[in-house]
Amino acid sequence: MTAEEQRPPSEWNRHSIKTEVHRRGMSLSGIARDAGLAESACRLALMGMNRKGADAIAEALEIPFDTLFPKDMFVRSRSSHSKPNSKASKKSRQKGSGIAGDGEAAA
Template sequence: MKRDAAKPPAQWDRHSIKAEIHRRGMSLSGIARDAGLPESACRLALMGMNRKGADAIAAALGIPFDTLFPADMFVRSRSSHAKPNPKGTATSRQKRKVAAASERASA
């Protein structure tokens, strides 16, 4: 049973990108080192947290960046992923304002 050459997926995700890198005998750390980036850059790129690492992956695979990574993957900052605090503001833990001197004198 002979396997045909792997067809590129219709839409790339982090698992298919990583599989393609390994299929070509490369590693994420090696791609990052070759691009002069920290070794974690390409791993972070697969999670949408390092644009330079993503650029290095696209260049190493020879696949255009727009084809390899979804359009909205690097648009948002990490702070936009933060969930709002369900408890609201904690007013009970704030220091009380010191009464004005005139209020203390009349008391």
């Protein structure tokens, strides 16, 4: 192998990551199993769809996560996406609190 083939890419992408995994005699499914994840986790990670799988790949290759994966690939998890709550802006349909002065007669 020449020095050119052994040098890591200047910018990693899913193809170069997968090539590096196989070059080291590992498999994406094996990395996922070793990390206690579903076998598809690392394959999904290469598409930006599984952060835990991406963490497992970075750990297995001993390459820092920020070096291996593009910065915009895993910006936020799905659960952290802000979703407007349509119910929060609507007035409650429950009966009033019974306090006089809010447009209803106190009973």
